[in-house]
Amino acid sequence: MSEQEIKVPDLGGADEVEIIEIIASEGDSVEEEDPILTVESDKASVELPAPLKGKITKITVKVGDKVSEGDVVGMMEVSGESGGSDESAGEEQEEEKAEEQAEAKSEESKPAPKKKSGGSRKETVKVPNLDGFDNVPVIEINVSEGDTIEADDPLVTVESDKATMEVPSPYAGKVEKILVKEGDKLSEGDDLLEMTIVEEGGEEEEAPSAPAKEEKAESKPAEKPKQEATPQPQGSTYEPPSPGAKVHAGPAVRKLARELGADLTRVKGSGPKGRIVKDDVQAYVKGQLQQAQQGGGVATGSGIPGVKLPDFSQFGEVERESMSRMMAATATNMQRSWLNVPHVTQFDEADITEMESFRKAQKAAGEKKGVKMTPLPFLLKACAAALAELPQFNVSLDMERKEVVRKKYIHIGIAVDTPHGLMVPVIRDVDQKGLWDLAAESAELAQKARDKQLKPAEMQGACFTITSLGGIGGTAFTPIVNTPEVAILGVSKAAMKPVWDGNEFQPRLMLPLSLSYDHRAVNGADAARFTNLLTQLLGDIRTLLL
Numbered sequence: 001m002s003e004q005e006i007k008v009p010d011l012g013g014a015d016e017v018e019i020i021e022i023i024a025s026e027g028d029s030v031e032e033e034d035p036i037l038t039v040e041s042d043k044a045s046v047e048l049p050a051p052l053k054g055k056i057t058k059i060t061v062k063v064g065d066k067v068s069e070g071d072v073v074g075m076m077e078v079s080g081e082s083g084g085s086d087e088s089a090g091e092e093q094e095e096e097k098a099e100e101q102a103e104a105k106s107e108e109s110k111p112a113p114k115k116k117s118g119g120s121r122k123e124t125v126k127v128p129n130l131d132g133f134d135n136v137p138v139i140e141i142n143v144s145e146g147d148t149i150e151a152d153d154p155l156v157t158v159e160s161d162k163a164t165m166e167v168p169s170p171y172a173g174k175v176e177k178i179l180v181k182e183g184d185k186l187s188e189g190d191d192l193l194e195m196t197i198v199e200e201g202g203e204e205e206e207a208p209s210a211p212a213k214e215e216k217a218e219s220k221p222a223e224k225p226k227q228e229a230t231p232q233p234q235g236s237t238y239e240p241p242s243p244g245a246k247v248h249a250g251p252a253v254r255k256l257a258r259e260l261g262a263d264l265t266r267v268k269g270s271g272p273k274g275r276i277v278k279d280d281v282q283a284y285v286k287g288q289l290q291q292a293q294q295g296g297g298v299a300t301g302s303g304i305p306g307v308k309l310p311d312f313s314q315f316g317e318v319e320r321e322s323m324s325r326m327m328a329a330t331a332t333n334m335q336r337s338w339l340n341v342p343h344v345t346q347f348d349e350a351d352i353t354e355m356e357s358f359r360k361a362q363k364a365a366g367e368k369k370g371v372k373m374t375p376l377p378f379l380l381k382a383c384a385a386a387l388a389e390l391p392q393f394n395v396s397l398d399m400e401r402k403e404v405v406r407k408k409y410i411h412i413g414i415a416v417d418t419p420h421g422l423m424v425p426v427i428r429d430v431d432q433k434g435l436w437d438l439a440a441e442s443a444e445l446a447q448k449a450r451d452k453q454l455k456p457a458e459m460q461g462a463c464f465t466i467t468s469l470g471g472i473g474g475t476a477f478t479p480i481v482n483t484p485e486v487a488i489l490g491v492s493k494a495a496m497k498p499v500w501d502g503n504e505f506q507p508r509l510m511l512p513l514s515l516s517y518d519h520r521a522v523n524g525a526d527a528a529r530f531t532n533l534l535t536q537l538l539g540d541i542r543t544l545l546l
């Protein structure tokens with residue numbers, strides 16, 4: 001074992017190149033040629049490879065540092081039999097040199113300046129010298145047919161085993177026909193695409209310029225479609241794909257993305273100038289996996305075509321405003337639940353005539369306590385009793401692990417209508433609380449919701465939700481299950497109805513109940529049992545005490 005310095009090889013004459021990514025870490029075992037860091041000159045980004053097989057013991061530079069040939073960037077431990085490091089490093093240097101020389105040549109091999117005659121002409125753009133490499137695969141097409149582009153705009157990105165290079169456009173003009181596709185292997189002189197070049201006047205056209213710098217390409221990304229204020233899937237590394245947008249990433253990152261099947265146009269770069277580094281790819285893939293496991297990916301993974309919006313202004317005056325974060329989050333949650341859960345709604349009616357007289361009789365007591373007794377605490381209590389008796393409603397499904405999660409607690413969410421949107425605070429341990437406590441707590445949480453004072457913890461952990469529109473109106477509705485819960489009770493406005501008692505019709509106050517449930521967790525018979533039980537409990541509230 002011997003320790004030796006890792007030095008920057010010849011960079012083809014380029015001095016003071018910036019380190020844009022450190023790929024290897026201290027302690028990493030590397031093979032000869034494994035990339036250690038990426039540097040970026042104004043021509044290309046190049047990975048500096050390990051000169052030998054061994055273990056990285058120290059990295060002495062950081063992202064943003066500028067290095068030149070011979071600078072020490074770290075130390076590594078190599079085993080004796082690995083052969084002479086100088087020899088190997090020498091080879092690397094040769095390769096790097098060849099790369100830079102080829103680059104210089106590629107400048108020379110650009111089409112000669114052309115005389116402009118005014119008007120327009122067609123040109124077939126050919127592949128320039130690719131750093132001396134042949135058969136280099138196209139990994140990205142950066143333009144589309146019909147695009148109007150400037151000279152130097154990147155046309156395609158190719159990737160040799162040493163570097164990623166953009167082939168810049170030698171002309172400004174319109175892309176007529178793309179003659180290559182991703183995966184094609186290109187060599188110098190191959191036809192790349194056809195362009196129409198618009199010429200102005202008879203002056204000599206500027207010589208086609210040097211290969212596009214990545215930053216330059218980035219400074220004029222393809223115009224992104226105007227984003228609607230739709231919620232973005234979680235994971236800060238996600239960006240909507242921008243057709244034709246430049247991906248700013250080195251070969252190792254591209255390789256990793258290919259191995260993981262990550263679309264780099266969707267990954268947001270955290271490196272200098274938005275460069276995508278390995279961590280970004282890993283974070284993106286992790287985010288996508290988490291989303292898939294949580295049943296997310298509504299916007300991208302449902303496989304359902306999106307709704308195409310017409311230009312509404314053709315029908316009359318319109319104005320657009322951004323959705324609030326809350327509205328966007330609610331929209332995502334609703335869609336996620338609706339798409340993931342096979343919903344069925346069971347309807348029933350509870351005779352709450354006696355319950356209402358009891359409730360109204362509590363008015364004076366309520367005033368003394370400073371608490372208003374509404375039907376909601378009775379509903380909470382009845383639902384808690386039904387959840388205890390029919391525990392198949394107090395579960396969540398873990399489809400990933402094919403497990404049912406049974407909850408030993410009874411926390412119930414209450415949907416609260418607020419000026420800024422729907423909020424669902426959660427009352428904990430409903431089964432252990434009395435009606436007055438529930439009345440006070442639900443009023444307090446509803447007020448907090450309206451005042452935007454709810455803490456995140458106060459909106460988490462529900463087993464079941466009650467959504468009551470009874471104070472507003474309606475006879476029935478089909479609420480959406482608040483996943484990962486498996487059922488929700490919708491309550492509509494109680495109304496006096498004639499009810500047959502076996503001998504005659506009696507005027508009774510009937511409360512409409514709409515129980516939506518996840519049919520994967522709950523079967524129809526159990527749902528009918530659940531609403532049946534609720535009607536019994538609400539019909540004779542003494543049974544709540546049993």
Ligand code: COA
Binds near residue numbers: 375376377415479
């Ligand atoms: N039938 C008839 N009347 C009802 C009723 C019902 N099912 N539920 C409540 N009421 C009455 C109440 O008794 C009260 O009348 P009163 O003042 O004469 O006593 C009145 O309606 C208003 O009650 P409210 O203040 O709404 O209290 P609540 O405890 O019933 O409800 C909330 C509290 C937070 C649930 C309610 O204010 C709310 O926000 N509901 C909307 C929920 C929602 O938007 N759901 C849709 C989700 S998609």
